[in-house]
Structures are given as C-alpha cells and as structure tokens.
Amino acid sequence: MQLEFLGTGSGQPSKFRNVTSIALRLLDERNAVWLFDVGEATQHQILKTTIRPRKVEKIFISHLHGDHIFGLPGFLSSRSFQGANKNESLTIYGPKGVKEFVQTALRVSETRLSYPVVYIEIVEGVIFEDKTFRVIAAKMRHRIETWGYRIEEKDHPGELLVDKLRHEGVPSGPIFGQLKAGKKVTLSDGRRLDGHDYIGAAQKGRVVTFILDTRPNDNIGILAHHADVLVHESTYGAGDEEAKLAKSHAHSTSVNAAMAAHNAQVDKLVLTHLSARYIGPMVKTLITDVRRIFPNTIVARDFDVIDIPFKKEV
Amino acid sequence: MQLEFLGTGSGQPSKFRNVTSIALRLLDERNAVWLFDVGEATQHQILKTTIRPRKVEKIFISHLHGDHIFGLPGFLSSRSFQGANKNESLTIYGPKGVKEFVQTALRVSETRLSYPVVYIEIVEGVIFEDKTFRVIAAKMRHRIETWGYRIEEKDHPGELLVDKLRHEGVPSGPIFGQLKAGKKVTLSDGRRLDGHDYIGAAQKGRVVTFILDTRPNDNIGILAHHADVLVHESTYGAGDEEAKLAKSHAHSTSVNAAMAAHNAQVDKLVLTHLSARYIGPMVKTLITDVRRIFPNTIVARDFDVIDIPFKKEV
Ligand SMILES: [Zn+2]
Ligand SMILES: [Zn+2]
Numbered sequence: 001m002q003l004e005f006l007g008t009g010s011g012q013p014s015k016f017r018n019v020t021s022i023a024l025r026l027l028d029e030r031n032a033v034w035l036f037d038v039g040e041a042t043q044h045q046i047l048k049t050t051i052r053p054r055k056v057e058k059i060f061i062s063h064l065h066g067d068h069i070f071g072l073p074g075f076l077s078s079r080s081f082q083g084a085n086k087n088e089s090l091t092i093y094g095p096k097g098v099k100e101f102v103q104t105a106l107r108v109s110e111t112r113l114s115y116p117v118v119y120i121e122i123v124e125g126v127i128f129e130d131k132t133f134r135v136i137a138a139k140m141r142h143r144i145e146t147w148g149y150r151i152e153e154k155d156h157p158g159e160l161l162v163d164k165l166r167h168e169g170v171p172s173g174p175i176f177g178q179l180k181a182g183k184k185v186t187l188s189d190g191r192r193l194d195g196h197d198y199i200g201a202a203q204k205g206r207v208v209t210f211i212l213d214t215r216p217n218d219n220i221g222i223l224a225h226h227a228d229v230l231v232h233e234s235t236y237g238a239g240d241e242e243a244k245l246a247k248s249h250a251h252s253t254s255v256n257a258a259m260a261a262h263n264a265q266v267d268k269l270v271l272t273h274l275s276a277r278y279i280g281p282m283v284k285t286l287i288t289d290v291r292r293i294f295p296n297t298i299v300a301r302d303f304d305v306i307d308i309p310f311k312k313e314v
Numbered sequence: 315m316q317l318e319f320l321g322t323g324s325g326q327p328s329k330f331r332n333v334t335s336i337a338l339r340l341l342d343e344r345n346a347v348w349l350f351d352v353g354e355a356t357q358h359q360i361l362k363t364t365i366r367p368r369k370v371e372k373i374f375i376s377h378l379h380g381d382h383i384f385g386l387p388g389f390l391s392s393r394s395f396q397g398a399n400k401n402e403s404l405t406i407y408g409p410k411g412v413k414e415f416v417q418t419a420l421r422v423s424e425t426r427l428s429y430p431v432v433y434i435e436i437v438e439g440v441i442f443e444d445k446t447f448r449v450i451a452a453k454m455r456h457r458i459e460t461w462g463y464r465i466e467e468k469d470h471p472g473e474l475l476v477d478k479l480r481h482e483g484v485p486s487g488p489i490f491g492q493l494k495a496g497k498k499v500t501l502s503d504g505r506r507l508d509g510h511d512y513i514g515a516a517q518k519g520r521v522v523t524f525i526l527d528t529r530p531n532d533n534i535g536i537l538a539h540h541a542d543v544l545v546h547e548s549t550y551g552a553g554d555e556e557a558k559l560a561k562s563h564a565h566s567t568s569v570n571a572a573m574a575a576h577n578a579q580v581d582k583l584v585l586t587h588l589s590a591r592y593i594g595p596m597v598k599t600l601i602t603d604v605r606r607i608f609p610n611t612i613v614a615r616d617f618d619v620i621d622i623p624f625k626k627e628v
Contacts, residue, residue, distance in 0.1 A: 012392040013358050040388040041355035044327050066423040070388045074333075074354040077380045078326040097422035104418040108411035109380040110458050144424050 001029055001153070001206055001308045003229065005272060005300040006045040007037075010235045010251075011067055014276040017302055018045055019067035022231060022272065024151065024208060025051070025305075030132055032057040036149065036210050036231075042071035043078050048303065053079040054088055058128070060135070061094030062212040063146035069098060073105035080113040089116040093128070093137070095145045096121050122147050138223050140214035143250045148214065150223040153205030156310070161198045204312035209266070212273060215247070216256045224264035228308050232257035234271035234299070237278060237286040254286050258293035269297040270306060315343055315467070315520055315622045317543065319586060319614040320359040321351075324549045324565075325381055328590040331616055332359055333381035336545060336586065338465065338522060339365070339619075344446055346371040350463065350524050350545075356385035357392050362617065367393040368402055372442070374449070375408030376526040377460035383412060387419035394427040403430040407442070407451075409459045410435050436461050452537050454528035457564045462528065464537040467519030470624070475512045518626035523580070526587060529561070530570045538578035542622050546571035548585035548613070551592065552603035568600050572607035583611040584620060 002025040009017030019039030023046075026032050033055045035042070046053060053075065062068055072092075079090070092098060099119040106113065120127065128135040132154055140146040160180040165172075170187065178185050179195040186192050209224040211232045224230045235251035236242035246253045254271060261269035271290065278286055283299055290297045298306075316339040323331030333353030337360075340346050347369045349356070360367060367389065376382055386406075393404070406412060413433040420427065434441065442449040446468055454460040474494040479486075484501065492499050493509040500506050523538040525546045538544045549565035550556035560567045568585060575583035585604065592600055597613055604611045612620075 012388075012395050013361065015361055018358070040385065041358050044332070044355050044358070047327065047329055064423050066387055066391045066419070066425055069423065070384075070391075070419065071354065073380055074326075074384045077384075081326050101419060101422040105380070105384065105415060108415040109378050109383065111380055 001026060001208075003208070003231065003270070003304075003306040003308065004049060004051065005302060005304045005306075006035075006042055006049070007039050008272045008274060008300045008302050008304075009067075010233075010273045010275050012276075013039075013041065016279060017274065017276065018042075019070075020212065020273055021045065021071065022210065023049075023051055026133075027055070029153065030057075031055070034058045034060065034151075036060050037062055037068040037212065038071040038075055039067045040070040040074075043075045045302065046075075053082055054084045057090060059090065059092045059094075060147075060149050060210070061092065061098050062140070062148070062210070063142055063144050064095055064097050064101070065144060065213065068212070069094075069101060072098070072102050073109070073111075076102065076106070076113060076117065077109075077111050080111070080115065084115040086115055089118060091118040091120060093120045093122055093135075095147070136223065138219035140211065140219065141217045141250065142213045142215070146213055148212070148219060148223045149210045150227070151208045151210075153207070155205045156203040158200040158202045161200055165198055201313040203310040206308050206310065208308065211257075211260070213250075214252060215250055216252060216260065220260045221264050224260060224266055227264065227266040228311075229268045229270060229306065230257075230261050230264065230266040231270045231272060231300075232260060233273035234286070234290075235273055235275050237282070238289040254290040255293060258290045258297060261294045261297070267296065267311075268306075269294050270300050271297065272300045274299065315340060315522075317522070317545065317584070317618075317620040317622065318363060318365065319616060319618045319620075320349075320356055320363070321353050322586045322588060322614045322616050322618075323381075324547075324587045324589050326590070327353075327355065330593060331588065331590065332356070333384075334526065334587055335359065335385065336524065337363075337365055340447075341369070343467065344371075345369070348372045348374065348465075350374050351376055351382040351526065352385040352389055353381045354384040354388075357389045359616065360389075367396055368398045371404060373404065373406045373408075374461075374463050374524070375406065375412050376454070376462070376524070377456055377458050378409055378411050378415070379458060379527065382526070383408075383415060386412070386416050387423070387425075390416065390420070390427060390431065391423075391425050394425070394429065398429040400429055403432060405432040405434060407434045407436055407449075409461070450537065452533035454525065454533065455531045455564065456527045456529070460527055462526070462533060462537045463524045464541070465522045465524075467521070469519045470517040472514040472516045475514055479512055515627040517624040520622050520624065522622060525571075525574070527564075528566060529564055530566060530574065534574045535578050538574060538580055541578065541580040542625070543582045543584060543620065544571075544575050544578065544580040545584045545586060545614075546574060547587035548600070548604075549587055549589050551596070551600035568604040569607060572604045572611060575608045575611070581610065581625075583608050584614050585611065586614045588613065
C-alpha cells in the first residue's frame with residue numbers, strides 16, 4: 001500500500017505542482033489503484049509513473065472544482081484507448097454533477113468507452129465495503145459540496161508459519177489448510193498439533209484519510225481517528241495573513257492540518273494542495289512551522305511515493 | 315507572425331507529444347495570440363512558453379474529438395484566475411457542441427469567468443473579417459463534423475521611407491503624413507515631392523492554412539491555395555499499411571499532405587498530429603519520404619516555433 005502524489009498544487013497548474021490527483025496503490029492488496037481527484041493532465045502525470053490506467057478500478061472525487069475534475073474525460077478516454085475491456089469497469093464516487101460533466105464530455109466528443117463506468121453519488125457514511133476494504137465519506141466545509149474519505153483496510157489474518165512446520169518435520173498437504181483454519185489435527189505418527197500454535201500474528205488493517213479543500217470541521221477528526229496517514233490540504237502556511245486568506249477562500253492552513261493530525265492521533269501527516277506561492281525557502285518555512293505542532297509531517301511533491309507499512313499487530 | 319506548436323500528437327498524450335494545440339502568434343500584427351484546438355494540458359504547455367493566456371483572443375476548434383477540446387475548461391478557468399478582465403473577451407469558433415461542453419464544465423465546477431466568452435458556430439465561408447485579417451472555414455472529411463481554416467492577413471501598405479527623406483533634408487512634420495498618404499507636396503524651399511517616391515513596397519499579407527483530422531478532399535486545395543504555410547495532419551507516414559490505417563481511421567498520411575501541398579502550391583508544409591508510433595528513426599523515414607514529394611516540409615515537434623516572414627511584394 002503506497003500513496004503516489006500525481007498533483008500537489010491548488011487552483012491552477014504551476015511549473016512545479018500539477019493540480020490535484022493522488023493515487024492509492026493497492027497492487028499487493030487488490031491488484032488495483034484508486035485515484036483521489038483527477039485534475040487536468042492527471043493522465044500526463046501517470047505517463048511518468050508505473051501506474052497502468054487499466055488498473056485504476058475506483059476514482060473518488062472530493063468536489064467538483066475544476067482543478068479536481070477536469071482531467072476525468074481525458075483519463076477515461078485514454079484508459080479506453082489503451083484497451084481496457086468490458087470486464088474492467090471503473091467506479092466513480094463523487095457529488096451529483098460529476099456524471100453530467102463526464103457524460104457531456106464523452107457525448108459531445110463522440111467517445112465510446114470500451115468498458116463500463118459506474119457513477120455513485122456520495123451519501124454520508126459507508127460508501128463501499130468488501131472483504132478487504134471499507135470506505136467512509138463525510139461532508140467537509142468548502143464553497144461547494146465537498147467530501148472527505150477514510151479508507152480502512154480490514155485486518156489481515158496471521159500467516160501459517162510454514163517454516164516452523166517444516167522444521168518440526170510436518171509433511172505438507174491438506175493438514176496445512178486445517179492448521180491455518182485454527183483446527184487441531186493428529187498426524188500419522190500420533191503427534192497432535194493445534195493450529196493456533198502455527199499461525200503468526202494478525203496484522204491490523206491500515207487507515208488512510210483524505211481531506212481536501214475544506215475549513216476545519218469536526219468530521220475531519222472522525223475520518224482521521226488513529227489513521228496511519230492523514231493526507232490534508234494545506235493551501236496556505238502558518239501566519240495571520242495566511243489564516244485570513246484560508247478563511248476567505250474556504251481553505252485550510254498548515255496549522256489547521258497539524259492540529260487535526262494531533263487531535264486525531266494519526267501517525268503521519270502529509271500536506272498537499274499548496275498554493276503556488278510556496279516554492280523554495282517558503283516550503284522550508286512551512287515545514288518547520290508545522291513540525292512544531294505535529295513533528296511527523298511531510299509536504300508532498302509531485303511524484304512522491306509514500307509507503308504505508310503494516311505496523312500494528314491485532 | 316509565428317506558429318508555436320503546443321501539441322503535435324494524435325489521440326492521446328505521449329511522453330514526447332501532447333495532444334493537439336497550435337498557437338498563431340500575432341503579437342506584432344494585433345497584439346494577440348490565436349489558438350487552433352485546445353487538447354488536454356494545453357495550459358500546461360503554455361506555462362513553458364512566453365504566451366500569456368490573457369493575450370489569447372480567439373480559439374478555433376477543428377472538431378470535437380477529445381484530443382482537440384478537453385483542455386478548454388482548464389485553459390478558460392486559468393485565464394480567468396490570471397486576471398483577464400471584462401474587456402478581454404475571448405471568441406471560440408467551432409462546431410455546435412463546443413458551447414455545451416464548455417458551459418457544462420464551467421457550471422458543474424461553479425466556475426465564473428472574469429471575462430466574456432463568445433461562441434460562434436461555424437458555417438462555411440468567411441467566419442471572421444476585420445481590417446487586418448480574414449478567416450475562411452471549409453468542411454473536412456472525418457468521422458465527425460470537422461473544419462479546416464485559412465487565415466489571410468490583409469496586405470500591409472508600404473512604409474514611409476523616413477531615412478530617404480532625412481537624407482534629402484526634408485524636415486519632419488505634417489508633411490510626412492501627407493507623403494505617406496501618397497500626396498504631392500511643395501516644400502518651403504520650393505522643392506516638389508511626390509509621396510509615391512517615398513513609400514516602400516507594400517507587403518503582401520501572409521496566409522496560413524490549418525488542416526486537421528481529415529481524409530484528402532477538395533476543400534483542402536481551396537483553403538491552402540498559395541498559402542505561405544500549410545499545417546496539415548499526418549497521423550501516418552508513407553506505405554500501404556499506413557494508407558490503410560489512415561483510411562480506416564478517417565485520417566491522412568504524410569503522402570496525402572505532401573500531395574495537397576504540391577497541388578495547392580504552398581511555400582512550406584508543416585506536418586503535425588503524428589501517431590505515437592513515430593519516434594526516433596521512424597520520424598526520419600517519414601521526413602525523407604515526404605520530401606521526395608514536397609521538399610519544403612518539416613515535421614513539427616512540441617514547442618517548435620516557426621516564423622512566417624513577409625516575402626512577397628504586392
Ligand atoms: Zn482545490
Ligand atoms: Zn485528432
């Protein structure tokens with residue numbers, strides 16, 4: 001499980017930061033990639049990574065401002081061009097208008113996609129759940145309907161300790177499956193084994209929270225509670241002028257993000273969606289300021305890959 | 315007057331060629347830039363040039379395929395973000411659907427532009443004319459309604475030969491204006507001058523023709539007749555297989571473009587909209603093949619700037 005930042009700027013592209021898109025790479029977990037927002041030229045950014053558009057199975061849209069959605073028609077078209085087939089459907093979660101925008105673009109351009117697209121209009125609560133993941137959405141406070149997302153991986157059961165079994169001379173075969181299921185078995189030589197003695201520690205599922213384009217609000221704490229990684233917008237840095245700008249544009253400062261990370265007791269905070277004013281020494285200052293409040297913070301740059309390792313046993 | 319190629323690929327962006335957009339730089343002529351097609355990430359390409367979005371006064375759309383229009387909403391939004399004001403209106407010429415596409419994108423994203431946009435649905439013939447330029451549109455043959463454009467600059471009257479007048483000791487003043495208007499004047503020292511003797515040669519207006527995404531057709535010859543530069547799509551190169559591909563996708567080969575350039579007696583042919591298959595040695599082969607038919611041909615690369623000098627006296 002890794003995060004790959006495809007665009008870390010706000011409002012409009014700059015030479016150093018494209019507009020917003022973040023990939024959650026779940027290749028080991030489900031042979032898939034999920035995208036969070038698809039600003040213009042996200043497909044161009046993807047060209048410079050190892051991400052294959054066909055592997056993108058879900059797209060979550062925070063809100064419909066142009067810098068978060070204008071890359072959708074091109075990304076969907078190229079995914080088709082590159083041969084995604086009718087079994088490789090793609091689901092887009094977002095506010096109501098995303099379907100109208102995409103469908104108008106595809107209809108006007110006479111683009112017929114080679115795979116199905118499913119549109120799911122967000123309502124608060126659990127918006128997706130299967131055997132391995134659950135996704136929870138909650139409303140943010142921006143100038144337009146905006147959603148934050150909490151991605152919960154389900155716990156991984158412990159692995160069968162095959163080396164230990166081999167070491168004790170237990171022959172492989174159907175017995176391994178029974179032990180993995182936690183059963184008691186009797187070997188042909190009379191030994192009795194308890195599966196629980198041969199299963200490693202279960203791994204607690206990881207949690208990643210995406211908070212884009214919002215004023216501070218109580219739902220951030222709910223979505224980010226004890227997350228492994230909190231990805232939080234930080235259009236502005238610390239300071240009185242910045243706080244005023246953030247308020248007037250319905251955005252957050254790095255201080256807002258750090259306070260949220262602290263209160264929710266997350267492990268790591270990753271700031272993104274920076275105003276183009278933050279380049280060079282100003283980014284350094286922003287980082288220094290925010291680490292006073294929440295030390296384990298980084299500021300994402302385009303193409304940064306952040307690994308999210310297992311670290312808790314159940 | 316220069317052409318600046320912002321995207322020279324076809325279908326989808328590649329590492330080396332973005333999707334289609336071409337700027338006609340008319341800074342000396344009218345302090346403006348015109349764009350021909352606006353594929354996704356055209357605004358990103360513009361960031362790497364000296365073009366200022368506020369200077370873009372007209373956009374001409376050849377057809378509504380995604381690789382020619384998906385950059386419009388982002389370009390228009392950023393032009394607003396960068397402070398274009400209500401006097402800096404922008405006119406978009408194109409097939410009917412372009413207005414619906416752009417307006418849906420702006421409405422859904424709640425984008426309010428700071429300047430007016432005028433949409434002009436193309437009909438065959440002269441679609442724009444003022445004191446300095448005329449634009450003529452004619453239908454192409456593609457899978458969807460497609461237009462070719464001929465840009466005609468009007469002739470430049472000759473300049474007053476100020477150096478010659480100074481050399482002959484003619485004092486500057488209102489007399490210069492009368493001479494420039496071609497009048498006869500008498501100086502205070504009794505000399506009689508004829509304005510016609512002091513006006514340089516008039517310059518013939520230049521002609522640039524844009525032919526994108528089409529099968530060969532008679533309108534190309536009409537639009538390109540004696541053009542200074544013919545910009546022509548060349549999705550494919552020479553060869554039987556390429557000719558078949560071009561036919562089945564309703565595109566042109568380099569051979570089609572060269573024949574059109576030859577028949578229309580243009581001065582220079584610039585090929586663009588190349589399939590991503592043409593990289594490295596394959597581009598060299600494409601160029602060699604096409605120059606056998608029309609020697610003054612170049613294949614545009616992203617960010618190529620091609621000057622179009624005056625070269626004919628009226
Ligand atoms: Zn934003
Ligand atoms: Zn095309």
